[in-house]
Amino acid sequence: MDNPKKVIYVNYCDAINEIKVKAIMSALSDIINREKPDTIYCLFSSTGGQVEPGIALYNFLRALPVEIIMHNTGSIDSIANIIFLAADTRYASVHSSFLFHGINWNFAANTFLNKSQLTEISSSIDLSESKISGIITERTKLTTQEVRALFSQGECKDPAFALSKGVISEIKDPSIPKDVPILSFNLA
Numbered sequence: 001m002d003n004p005k006k007v008i009y010v011n012y013c014d015a016i017n018e019i020k021v022k023a024i025m026s027a028l029s030d031i032i033n034r035e036k037p038d039t040i041y042c043l044f045s046s047t048g049g050q051v052e053p054g055i056a057l058y059n060f061l062r063a064l065p066v067e068i069i070m071h072n073t074g075s076i077d078s079i080a081n082i083i084f085l086a087a088d089t090r091y092a093s094v095h096s097s098f099l100f101h102g103i104n105w106n107f108a109a110n111t112f113l114n115k116s117q118l119t120e121i122s123s124s125i126d127l128s129e130s131k132i133s134g135i136i137t138e139r140t141k142l143t144t145q146e147v148r149a150l151f152s153q154g155e156c157k158d159p160a161f162a163l164s165k166g167v168i169s170e171i172k173d174p175s176i177p178k179d180v181p182i183l184s185f186n187l188a
Helices: 018-035 051-063 080-084 115-139 144-153 159-164
Strands: 007-013 039-046 067-077 089-092 097-100 155-157 182-185
Touching: 007 018, 007 067, 018 039, 018 051, 018 182, 039 080, 051 080, 051 115, 067 080, 080 097, 080 115, 089 159, 097 144, 097 159, 115 144, 144 155
Parallel strands: 007 039, 007 182, 039 067, 067 089, 067 097
Antiparallel strands: 097 155
C-alpha cells in the first residue's frame, strides 16, 4: 500500500521585504524540520516589494528538499512573480492576476546624488531587471523580448495569459482537504 504524500498548506498574502522574507524562510525551515512534509502547497498572493529579498526567497524555495506548489489566490505582482516561479507546479485561481513591470527606485526627499551614484543606481536597476528577466525566461515560455516589453508596459495579465505563456499549468480554484495542517503567515 502506498503511503500518501504529507502536504502542508501555507497561506501568504502580503508584501515582500527583507524582514518578511527572513520570517518566511525561518517558518518554512521549522515546518520542514518538524513536520517532514513531502509537499508545501503555498496559497500565495502578494503586491510585490523589494527585489533582492524576493530573489533570495526564490533561490531558497528552489533549494528546499520538498516539492513546492504555488497557487495564485489573488494577485501576483512585481517581484512576487519570481517567488511564484520557484515552484515547478503552479496554478492560478479563476479570479486572479499577474502584474509585470520594470524596477522602480525610491529616492528620499531632498536627495542629492553625484554622477557616479546615479550610474551605480542605473547599473543596479539594469542588473536586477536582467536577473528577473532571466528567471522568467528560464521558468516560462516567455522570451526575453516579451519580458522586456512587459517591463516597459507595466501590464496586468489574467490567468489565460499565464496559462498560454507557461507561468501556470492550470487555472483552478484552490481546494484544501479537510483535516490537513494550514499555516497562515501574518508577519509584522
